Amino acid sequence: MKEMTVAAERENLPLVTAFINEILNENNCPSMTRIQLDVATDEIFSNIAKYAYDGKEGQVCVQIDIQEDPKAVVIRFSDRGKSFNPLAISDPDTTLPLIKRPIGGLGIYMLKKTMDKVQYERRDGQNTLLIRKKL
Amino acid sequence: MLNINKNLEDTSLTVELIGRLDTTTAPRLEGELKDALPGVSNLVLDLGKLEYISSAGLRVLLSAQKIMNKQGEMKLIHVNDTVLEIFDVTGFSDILTIE
Numbered sequence A: 001m002k003e004m005t006v007a008a009e010r011e012n013l014p015l016v017t018a019f020i021n022e023i024l025n026e027n028n029c030p031s032m033t034r035i036q037l038d039v040a041t042d043e044i045f046s047n048i049a050k051y052a053y054d055g056k057e058g059q060v061c062v063q064i065d066i067q068e069d070p071k072a073v074v075i076r077f078s079d080r081g082k083s084f085n086p087l088a089i090s091d092p093d094t095t096l097p098l099i100k101r102p103i104g105g106l107g108i109y110m111l112k113k114t115m116d117k118v119q120y121e122r123r124d125g126q127n128t129l130l131i132r133k134k135l
Numbered sequence B: 001m002l003n004i005n006k007n008l009e010d011t012s013l014t015v016e017l018i019g020r021l022d023t024t025t026a027p028r029l030e031g032e033l034k035d036a037l038p039g040v041s042n043l044v045l046d047l048g049k050l051e052y053i054s055s056a057g058l059r060v061l062l063s064a065q066k067i068m069n070k071q072g073e074m075k076l077i078h079v080n081d082t083v084l085e086i087f088d089v090t091g092f093s094d095i096l097t098i099e
Helices: A011-026 A031-052 A106-114 B028-034 B053-071 B081-090
Strands: A002-007 A059-067 A072-079 A115-123 A128-133 B004-007 B012-019 B042-053 B073-077
Touching: A002 A011, A011 A031, A011 A059, A011 A072, A031 A059, A031 A072, A031 A128, A031 B042, A031 B081, A106 B053, A106 B073, A106 B081, A115 B073, B004 B028, B012 B028, B012 B053, B028 B053, B042 B053, B042 B081, B053 B073, B053 B081
Parallel strands: B012 B042, B042 B073
Antiparallel strands: A002 A059, A059 A072, A072 A128, A115 A128, B004 B012
16 A cells, blocks of 8 residues: 655645556556546545635545455545535536536546445544545 | 647637646636637637546536637537547536537
């Protein structure tokens, strides 16, 4: 398991993406899967940066684990901000006409559609969102 | 990282996006389009070298489409499979014009 902790600032997304991609590349991750994981990382990290700490300083811990048999990657994003379960947001209506289309919730919806598992946990004052994807 | 190449001919604007349209780069595209779109009746977004798009990028495309609905047309060209999959999952392939 490898771990990285950064300030919960939008500008740190490239650092987190590079950290994750290095491990994915070492494990011969197919490029489509890597891109889906990069998009998932963007959605989760930017949500934490925007909402978790209400504009105050805070940190995000990213843990990445490669599982064998079947080979899969598991990434956990943890913060100590306010309690927030993004999976509790209802899915957007993707059939609505353009003019009525709200944009909120789309990122989480994309996660649910592209990852094999998405799981939220609140424990000891910490939010953890876990994603799992087969490699 | 995202490079934005713009080419304006008369009232037709072509914008080529190279790299990643994500939460860190989408605000810059939004700003450039806001400055460039007045007077444009035909907007072409060339996504041939776009590696991926996140929901922050989708939001920018949606607001550009809403602006162009009032003043002309917008279409996307050279959309690759990765980006197309994201459009399909989110229902954006139904509301954008993809060639």
